[in-house]
Amino acid sequence: MPDYTLYDPFEKMQFSDAHCFLCGTSITAAERTPVFGEWLQNKFTLQQKELLLLDKSVTTFGELTIPCCDHCHLNHVVPLEQEVQAAAEKGVEGLKTLEGQRLFQWIGKMYYGSLVTELIKEMDPLIKPEYAVSENPKMLGKFREFFKVLQSLRVPMLFSDFLPCSLFVLEVSPAEDELPFEYQDELSTMAFSIKVGNVAVVCTLLDNGIIGKALHRLYKLTENQPLHPVQLAEFKARAFYAAYIFNVVPEYFVRPAKPEDAQVILDTLIDDVTNEIFNPFEPVAYAHMLEEMLKPWDIREKEILAEPGKPISYLVDDEGRFKPIVHFK
DSSP states (O other): OOOOOOOOTTTTTOOSTTBOTTTOOBOOTTOEEESSOHHHHHHTTOTTOEEEOTTSOEEETTTOEEEOOHHHIIIIIHHHHHHHHHHHTTHHHHHHHSOHHHHHHHHHHHHHHHHHHHHHHTTSOSSOOSSOGGGOHHHHHHHHHHHHHHGGGTSOEEESSOOSSEEEEEEBOSTTOOOSEEEEEETTTTEEEEEETTEEEEEETTSTTHHHHHTHHHHHHHTTOOBOHHHHHHHHHHHHHHHHHBOOOOEEEEOOOOTTOSSEEEEEEOOOSSSOSBOOOOHHHHHHHHHHHTGGGTOOHHHHTSSTTSOOOSSBOTTSOBOOOSSOO
16 A cells, blocks of 8 residues: 655654655755746746745745655646646636645645745744744644645545635636736635636635635625626635634544555544634724725725725625626726
8 A cells, every 4th residue: 555644844843945845855955846836927927026925035936936856846736737727728617617626735835835935934034023933833733734635735635525625716807907917825814815817716725615605605696797806806805804713723634544545534623612613703804804905996994984884895785786897986
């Protein structure tokens, strides 16, 4: 039987350029893989586009690579990028029909790549971050659970009756869309969004699909509705805020292997007895999140909360129906 032992870099905090991020094997400095696939960088000319890291140092999409052995790069990362590229070329339907587990692995690889970069940087930061990720045991526990399920990229893995994340694939109307590529992530809440052309994928990475259920009605309303960029911003704010008030961390357990097993089977558990799944919704906190997403339109909190306790919506009207927007004034 093949060795399907899961790698745990968190046990010894083994984050360095000397170990493959995915399997932990010792590697040379030259063995690396891009956090954002080369096809993505080429399609949207991202190589020189700058990214600010937590220690205030600046890198570019082209420079953002992580340690990865040649075996994992060629056998796991490259095939995943090729699969997503082929799906993305078919637009919104292509990405909607891509297997959820593969989309989770693709987003998870970019998210984790950013996280690993930050953890390596914390060993020798330009400016010491106020809240170092590596010094927060609760966050490290969360990242550790996430890495278990991300290893489905390397180890044949079956998630027993769950997907570790919530995924939303949204179509964006081209009428007033000036950004062919957009990307945002929030390390602590594990919310991620990426826009490629007229398709946006929003993902909350470690919620076992619970946020997807909470936003199901809104997501259904957007089906077959090309969103104005301002509406996409609102949808992202709702998903990112839901991740912010999400109050539990799923745990994952490897089921004892049988000799005939050709994959690792993972079961999951969420403690919803001693913990509320969501903290209470606070309109002002949500308005801050929405204001951040609406920066390109210069819409401020005062306007968002013009009606106290009832934040403005560009997605739905007062009756809860979808609100089409062609031109945004």
